[in-house]
Each structure stands twice: as C-alpha cells, then as structure tokens.
Amino acid sequence: MGQRTVIPFGPQHPVLPEPVHLDLIIEDEKVIEAIPQLGFVHRGLEKLVQKKDYTAFVAVTERICGICSFGHSLGYSQTIEVLMSIEVPRRAEFLRVIWHELSRVHSHLLWLGLLADGFGYENLFMQCWRLRERVLDIFEATTGGRVILSACNVGGVNQDIFDEDLRGIVRVLDGMRGEFGELSKTFFRDRSVQNRLGGVGYLSKEEAQDLCIVGPFARASGVEEDIRSYGYGGYSALASFEPITSKRGDGYARCEVRAREVLQSMDIIAELVDKIPDTPLMTSVKGAPGADSIAVSRLEQPRGECFYYAKGNGTKYLERFRIRTPTSQNIAGMTKTLQGCDLADVPLNVLTIDPCISCTER
Amino acid sequence: MGSFHLTKMSLRNLFKKPATKMYPVIAPTFTPMTKGHVVNDIEVCILCGICEKKCPSLAITVDKPAETWIIDPFACIQCYSCIRTCPKDCLTMLPQYTGASTEKCSRSITKPELSPEDKAAQEIAAREKEARIAAAKAAKAAKDELANKE
Ligand code: SF4
Numbered sequence: 001m002g003q004r005t006v007i008p009f010g011p012q013h014p015v016l017p018e019p020v021h022l023d024l025i026i027e028d029e030k031v032i033e034a035i036p037q038l039g040f041v042h043r044g045l046e047k048l049v050q051k052k053d054y055t056a057f058v059a060v061t062e063r064i065c066g067i068c069s070f071g072h073s074l075g076y077s078q079t080i081e082v083l084m085s086i087e088v089p090r091r092a093e094f095l096r097v098i099w100h101e102l103s104r105v106h107s108h109l110l111w112l113g114l115l116a117d118g119f120g121y122e123n124l125f126m127q128c129w130r131l132r133e134r135v136l137d138i139f140e141a142t143t144g145g146r147v148i149l150s151a152c153n154v155g156g157v158n159q160d161i162f163d164e165d166l167r168g169i170v171r172v173l174d175g176m177r178g179e180f181g182e183l184s185k186t187f188f189r190d191r192s193v194q195n196r197l198g199g200v201g202y203l204s205k206e207e208a209q210d211l212c213i214v215g216p217f218a219r220a221s222g223v224e225e226d227i228r229s230y231g232y233g234g235y236s237a238l239a240s241f242e243p244i245t246s247k248r249g250d251g252y253a254r255c256e257v258r259a260r261e262v263l264q265s266m267d268i269i270a271e272l273v274d275k276i277p278d279t280p281l282m283t284s285v286k287g288a289p290g291a292d293s294i295a296v297s298r299l300e301q302p303r304g305e306c307f308y309y310a311k312g313n314g315t316k317y318l319e320r321f322r323i324r325t326p327t328s329q330n331i332a333g334m335t336k337t338l339q340g341c342d343l344a345d346v347p348l349n350v351l352t353i354d355p356c357i358s359c360t361e362r
Numbered sequence: 363m364g365s366f367h368l369t370k371m372s373l374r375n376l377f378k379k380p381a382t383k384m385y386p387v388i389a390p391t392f393t394p395m396t397k398g399h400v401v402n403d404i405e406v407c408i409l410c411g412i413c414e415k416k417c418p419s420l421a422i423t424v425d426k427p428a429e430t431w432i433i434d435p436f437a438c439i440q441c442y443s444c445i446r447t448c449p450k451d452c453l454t455m456l457p458q459y460t461g462a463s464t465e466k467c468s469r470s471i472t473k474p475e476l477s478p479e480d481k482a483a484q485e486i487a488a489r490e491k492e493a494r495i496a497a498a499k500a501a502k503a504a505k506d507e508l509a510n511k512e
Pocket residue numbers: 402406407408409410411412413414424447448449450451452453
C-alpha cells in the first residue's frame with residue numbers, strides 16, 4: 001500500500017471555467033476520495049430579493065449565471081406567476097421555450113467545445129464555438145443581448161419575434177445541422193475521443209438515483225428524468241417528447257447525450273415555430289404576492305432540473321427566494337465518479353458533469 | 363472508429379472568410395435590436411421620475427428643480443424597464459455601447475433654455491389653461507347653485 005497524499009485541485013485550473021476547489025486524496029496515482037469546497041463566487045443574490053421589488057428582481061436572477069441566464073429569468077417568472085396566479089399568454093409561453101431551447105443549444109455547444117479543449121482537441125473546440133456564435137447572433141437579433149437577454153418578465157415576454165424571423169431562426173438552425181453532424185461524427189467516431197472518454201467517470205443508474213443526480217449527467221446513466229416531459233409552459237404543445245438517455249454511464253455517454261440533445265432542441269424549436277399562436281405577449285401584473293403565499297416551480301436547465309421556491313409577505317418585496325441548481329445536486333455524483341479514478345482523469349471527470357459554479361453559489 | 367473526421371471541415375475553412383474580426387480595426391456590426399445605451403429626448407421629457415423609480419440598477423436620477431435628467435451609463439444594465447414605463451415615450455435604446463472611459467461618469471441633460479417667443483407662447487398657454495379651469499369651476503358652481511335652489 002502506497003502513501004496517501006493530498007493534492008489540491010482548483011480553484012484555478014485550466015479545465016475549470018469557474019472556481020471550485022477539490023482536495024484529492026491520492027494513493028498510487030489513484031484518487032481515494034475527493035472533498036469539494038465551494039463558496040468562492042458567492043454573491044448573496046437570494047438575499048437581494050428582500051431589497052429589490054419582485055418585478056425588478058428578474059434582472060438579478062438573469063445575472064446568476066452567464067450561460068443559463070434566460071433559464072433563470074424564466075424560472076423566477078414562472079414561480080412568481082404561480083405565486084400570484086397569473087395566466088401567461090400562449091404566444092409568450094412558446095417564445096419562452098424557443099429562447100430557452102436556443103440557450104440549451106448554445107450551452108451544449110459551449111460544453112462540447114470545452115470538453116474537446118479538455119482532452120486537447122483544439123480544432124474541435126474552435127469549430128464548436130464557431131457554431132455556437134450563430135445562436136448568439138440569433139439572440140442579438142431577437143432580443144438585443146448576446147448573453148443577458150432581458151426578454152422574459154413576470155407575466156410574459158418583453159419582445160416579440162415576428163413570424164418571418166421565427167422561420168429565419170429555423171433556417172439558421174437547419175443550416176447548423178450539417179456542420180453539427182460533422183462535429184458530432186468526430187465526437188462519436190474519432191478513435192482518440194473514444195479512447196479518452198470511454199470508461200472515464202462511470203456512474204451506475206442506481207448510484208445516480210441514490211445521489212439524486214439530475215440532467216444529462218443522470219440521463220447518461222440511464223435515468224429517464226427530464227422535467228420537459230411533464231409539459232410545462234410551451235412544452236405542452238409538443239406532439240411527443242422522449243428524454244434522451246444512454247446506458248453506458250461514462251464520459252462518452254454524457255458527451256453523446258448532450259450532442260443528441262442539441263438536435264432534439266432544434267427539432268423542438270422547429271415544431272413550436274410551426275404551431276405558435278397569435279396572442280398578446282404580456283399579462284399586466286398588478287398588486288403584490290400575498291402574505292405567507294408560497295410557490296415552487298421546476299425547470300429543465302441545460303444542466304438539469306432546477307428548482308425554485310418563493311415566499312411572499314404581502315409587500316412588493318419577497319420574503320424568501322431559493323434556487324436549487326442542477327450542479328449543487330451533481331457535485332455529489334462528481335465526487336463519487338472521482339473515487340478510484342486516475343489522477344490524470346480528474347480534469348476530464350470534473351468537466352463531464354458540466355459544472356456551473358456561479359449558479360450553485362449564487 | 364477512425365480518425366481525421368474533421369479534416370474536410372478544416373480544409374473548407376482554409377478557403378472561407380475568417381470567422382473572427384480584427385477588432386478594433388474593423389468595427390463590430392450591430393443589429394437594430396442591439397442594446398447599447400439609453401438616450402432621452404429631453405424636449406419631450408416631463409421629468410416625472412417614473413424611469414428613476416423603475417430602474418433596477420439605480421442608474422437614472424431626475425432632478426426636477428434643476429430640470430435635469432442624469433444617467434450613469436456604466437450602471438445601466440440595458441434592461442429596458444425605463445423605456446417600457448416612460449409615459450412620454452421619450453427614451454430610446456441605441457445600438458452603440460458606451461465607449462471606454464478613464465473614469466465612471468454620469469451623463470446629464472438639462473432642459474434647454476426657451477427662446478423669448480417660446481416663453482411667451484408658453485405663458486399664453488398657461489394663462490389660457492388657467493382661464494379654462496376658472497371658467498369650468500364657475501360653470502360648475504353655477505350649476506350646483508341652480509340644483510340647490512330647485
Ligand atoms: S419616465 Fe420619461 S418622461 Fe418621466 S422623467 Fe423619465 S424620461 Fe422623462
């Protein structure tokens with residue numbers, strides 16, 4: 001038996017876009033245990049809810065994370081709408097889903113690029129990010145922002161997308177399909193990618209369920225859980241929705257699930273553009289959440305299920321607002337997959353869960 | 363399995379325009395929607411202060427006595443709240459981002475001094491308005507008196 005050593009990993013590390021620290025307990029180049037440490041980017045945004053009125057707080061929720069920014073504003077708006085029993089116009093629900101699915105496309109492309117960068121395939125990384133740029137251009141043309149969209153608000157959406165622009169979006173996405181096909185072929189079939197990802201960070205279905213893992217990380221281990229399949233908001237208009245899963249449970253499966261989800265999101269957008277109704281965009285919101293009113297809502301973010309809780313106190317400031325983000329669930333699974341892996345596989349292992357630390361720490 | 367799946371795409375890219383731009387030599391292109399900075403048409407603005415109340419980042423200050431509307435472009439987060447709520451629709455979002463600056467400074471706009479003719483016209487309008495109000499009040503009083511007598 002070799003000697004045990006503790007190796008610090010992060011908070012600054014080339015594979016980490018955001019700071020998280022791991023204490024790796026190593027024996028003979030194998031990780032025995034990984035102890036995570038969080039709190040480097042805590043900003044106290046949940047506390048801020050007591051100081052900003054509930055309509056202005058959308059602007060704060062959007063800034064929780066730079067990648068799932070639209071998802072957070074949507075989740076917050078959804079929760080307040082439940083809290084105050086506000087009916088959202090149908091067109092607004094559709095537009096929300098379209099922007100949210102576009103966020104998923106760009107988030108997954110970003111992650112695929114980071115993954116390629118993580119195993120040293122620079123060319124693949126650049127091609128993924130080049131493709132992602134087109135989604136950001138769509139955002140800029142439809143909302144005026146590339147990262148922070150400010151499109152979603154309590155009661156509906158702020159901007160409309162004209163029908164011909166919606167068809168334009170579908171055309172852009174159709175144009176991306178060919179190139180994305182070539183990229184995913186590289187991810188799926190390239191020998192070097194397979195060798196690097198196959199068998200790395202295995203997590204069984206039972207372990208994933210025990211640790212309450214969510215999102216593509218869980219689906220890659222065969223857990224069929226996707227909040228979109230419950231048909232909230234605009235998703236209820238979809239003819240059918242099947243979560244994308246894989247049984248392999250390793251890093252390769254996570255890559256495969258996310259790559260296939262990009263295509264699924266494109267299909268969802270195309271279907272909703274065909275079906276979008278013509279209704280107003282915003283329900284006017286008056287009054288304030290009632291005293292002791294409580295609401296929860298769930299949402300499928302690119303990284304998995306996100307849970308929102310809000311409590312009103314009769315004034316226009318909320319009493320409490322809480323978000324349970326997907327990464328806070330998945331970190332438990334990450335430390336599990338790290339146990340017993342080689343030290344050289346740690347960066348890739350951390351990367352495959354797609355950690356979003358800013359969301360987690362808020 | 364196999365290798366070199368990306369070769370075709372890489373070769374194609376050799377003959378394409380670059381995907382990036384040489385900023386700042388080549389200026390960025392904006393869409394008509396791009397959120398850059400907020401401007402106020404001060405002649406239309408009535409200095410009501412609604413935009414100040416609605417701004418989530420406290421970027422706007424309205425100084426009614428000095429007839430001045432002040433915005434801190436570095437605090438503004440381009441959220442459109444002020445533009446949506448302005449009763450006179452005098453705020454507009456323009457695509458150009460706020461330029462670089464060595465210090466964080468606010469931009470203030472004051473209502474322009476009126477020319478003598480405009481001032482006179484405004485006074486006449488104010489007087490006419492007062493007269494109209496007085497006439498309406500008198501008519502109402504007379505009507506009430508009549509109703510009381512009956
Ligand atoms: S809301 Fe409009 S009219 Fe009122 S102070 Fe602001 S810019 Fe002027």
